[in-house]
Amino acid sequence: MSFNHIDPATLRLWLDEQRPLTLVDIRDPFSFESGHIPGSRHLDNTSVGDFVDRAAPEQPVVVVCYHGHSSQQAAGWLAGQGFQEVYSLDGGFTDWQYRHPEHVASRNGGGQGSS
Incomplete structure (x- = not known):
């Protein structure tokens, strides 16, 4: 099983269109919360x-x-678990x-966090 790549512009379009999809973030918990x-x-x-x-x-x-590298390995693994369309x-x-x-959420309500 293989996976596909998606660029930020396409994902933004899909989210704006409210397409049904599941977003999973594999970064560490602190980064996700931030x-x-x-x-x-x-x-x-x-x-x-x-x-x-x-x-x-x-x-x-x-x-x-974080940068689109480890997500490729995770996406390939999920595709191998039977998910039909993985990006x-x-x-x-x-x-x-x-x-x-403007499309960044955080648990602490702080918005975008520091750069």
Whole structure:
């Protein structure tokens, strides 16, 4: 099974169109809490089993990491678990935050965090 790449502009369009998709962020918990794409869920070794068991395999999954490198490995793994349409966000959250600072959420309500 393989995965696809998605650029920030396309993901932004899909989110604006409210396309059904699942956003997963594999960065460390502190980074996720400090800022993430709205609607994304944190995914790590502890939560991935539950995610695989409960998520709809036919719904597109977009994997977000720091710079778009480790998300490729995670996306390939998820595709191997039976998810039919898996994407790795090119440039990762770092590029997303640079291009779309108005579309960054945080747990502390602080908005974009520091650059």
